[in-house]
Amino acid sequence: MSEGIETKQRVIAVAGNPNSGKTTLFNGLSGGAERIGNWPGVTVEKKVGSFIMSEGSKCELVDLPGIYSLSASSEDERVARDYLLSGSADLVVNILDANNLERNLYLTVQLLELGQPIILAVNMMDLARKNNISIDLEALEKSLGVPVVGISAVENKDVKQLSARIERYLSQLESEATRERGPALKLAVPVRPVFVQYPNEIEDVVEDWIGKLKEFPVGLEGIERWIALKVLEQDPWITKQVTDGGFLDAREVQNALSRIESLLKQPADLVIADYRYGFVHAVVGRVIRRHTTRRSRTDMADTVVMNRVLGVPIFLGIMYAVFWITMHIGGAFIDFFDILFGGIFVEGAAILFENIGSPVWLKVLVADGVGAGIVTVSTFIPFVFMMFLVLSILEDSGYMARAAFVMDRFMRWLGLPGKSFVPLMVGFGCTVPAVLATKTLESNKDRIMTIFLSPLMSCSAKLPVYVLFAAAFFQRNSGGIIFSLYLAGIILAILTGLLLKHTLFPGDPSSFVMELPPYHSPRLRHVMRHTWIRLKEFLMRAGLIIIIAVSILGFLSSIGVPGGNQKDAAAETAVVDGVKTGVTESTQADVDADYSTGGASVLEQIGKGVSPVFRPMGVEEGNWPAAVALFTGIFAKEAIIGTLSGMYGQMLGEDGSALAEGDEEGVFRPGALFFRAVRSVSEALSGLGSSLADPVGAQAAGEEARRENTSLLKKGFTSPVQAYAYLLFVLIYFPCVASFAAILKESGPRYAWLQAGYLTLLGWIVAVVFYQLAEGGSVFWIGVALALTLGIILLFRFLGKRWNRAELT
């Protein structure tokens, strides 16, 4: 806390090759919870955190996307390069993978040429030991003249050790800088040694250009030599800056390049890379002591997993397993949560409120509204937890990049590179990171196209909606029904891909090079932590959204319904009875009677106003809450559940029928409750063995949840076909606001709106065609849907001709 310059917070950036463990270290140092995965390109944006060094001084810590060199060819690499060139960091922690030191040092050389203070963290020492690689860290330190620490970023004590070393180096740099120039803001390294001596033909040009580049405006100072080399490497971005700024003449650059090529018989960039690798090679020769290459387990696994014949079946098998585990193991716990939370928040709360003699409306709102909302969320915990768990295992295993390899041929048929497959897989978790993950793709066309498809991968927020409906309408088949929705999304993504390839985005996918990570066997602690972080996020979000939706909508729908409580109790009971006996007798008139008695609320009017649009897909006039739910679903897909359960629940709750169901004895007994909950799990799990052969026949929800949801949902949807058509629409239509914001940012307004409009229209078309074919039987509406399909195709063709393609490459 001293004054002046010394109080400036130091900034430390983490840089290195993709998948070298930067984010693992970042999280370790800062206590952050950024995304980690075993494939190159997990981090695509700059992330800022802070960490406290031993003496209590705080540093800003910056995590960057991985890079192989300081020339960028994709969005994420650009972020890292721009940050490093901006000179914002006082110290760069360069992380290297000990198992691949030579390639990793290629970047280090370039960082050293930048003249930025760096410290090397040789990571994954644990794996290096296993692979019989021993590295002489001291020799490395001597060769390069910068501090070197060997770590395993997953080990706490190693992270501490590195942190201490960073601190010492910082204060050393600080005192050096102060000695030379007085108290300094920047910790620039005083002497800039030339690390690699290039052939004279190149050095002459560099020398000539250094003088001309003195004024070149970048954050970092004294990097003229580096810039001159970059121009010779034909880095398009730097070259443009340099020639546009008038520092060098474009012709001068061309002449130098062709002169070098004719003298050295190779293009300058190749020569420069060759010299850098030569330098690195010499260093590695001195540093790595023992290196026995043996056939690793990764190689053996790859011969099977990436086999030309077996690859695709194995991939399909893995995806099937992901789904099976989610539905079956997750499903086994659903009653547990339902009984437990239902007991506490609905039955318990209701009894509590009765006992303290609170007004009925409050009891209804808290117990049946918010309480029911919490219960609804809680019943999805097992599914979402399982989904996150298996996805985390998959992401940590190293398979993601292999899937890109296996699916490359297929993706190219859709006009996309195999690399696009990784963002799409991420989309099963959440669309937002999927959209961001497209930053690793090199061409804009591939990026926008991948973004177009990503919302069709059912995200974890849509899963609860499917579960709720499937449990109510498809009981025994609910697993199959949910699986079919995932499949429908994938099929529509394929069709969309083909449509885009033939209209908006013709041309070949860009060619790519991608490193395959080694397999890691999943580490329980790591995977659980990862899953927990995601689950927590999901629950906070879903819980909050559902509770807000329930409260607000419950409130809104009660406005203008003064006589709501004096509803005809007999009619109400009749409806509930009809539902209980499983007969869909609750006719249109009944449903209407339900929602329209007591005058129209604001919400009701809005709902009724828009519901005609959804009528062709089977949303009946009386089912206006379903239309309202689609609107709240734009904010977040979980809100659909909140809205429906809130609004239907309100209707039921007003005459106490919802309470009557769960609360048989009127006594709250936590012990019995818990026992019931636990028993449900063991019962469900005991049936698991026989279900392996049964693909997807899991029951999405057990008795309790089903009873409650059924009575709620069947008030609105009178047939399973209506429910399924509605789910199809939910799967496809307008992405949630968070996703849309990401799409807007990544594809720009033009493509973002086109995509959102396309998806909404597609959702309508698919739902209508399904409903009319299965139940409605209206040739007219099918005709309309087909005409709209044709309209979309023509529009896309038209736009494909109009919109400038140049910007896409």
Add this chain to the structure above:
Amino acid sequence: MRLSMQQSTVPLSVVSSGERVKVSGIAGGANARKKLLDLGIRPGEMIEVISGHKNHPFLVRVGDSRVMIGWGMVEKVLVDQN
């Protein structure tokens, strides 16, 4: 006629799985070159084709890493074949 049948420069795309070859050059523009150089695929380096089939990406071992090269790019890597 051809005396030195020993070595000829061919694109990587004709090399079959299991072969070890030496990179002799990279065709194509600076952008493609940059991507390959970044991953250590450079003239003089020995690479092993782990899996290579027409129209599929090639899987090659370069130094200590495994690299997947998209089909379009495979043809740009020139190698010496014996």
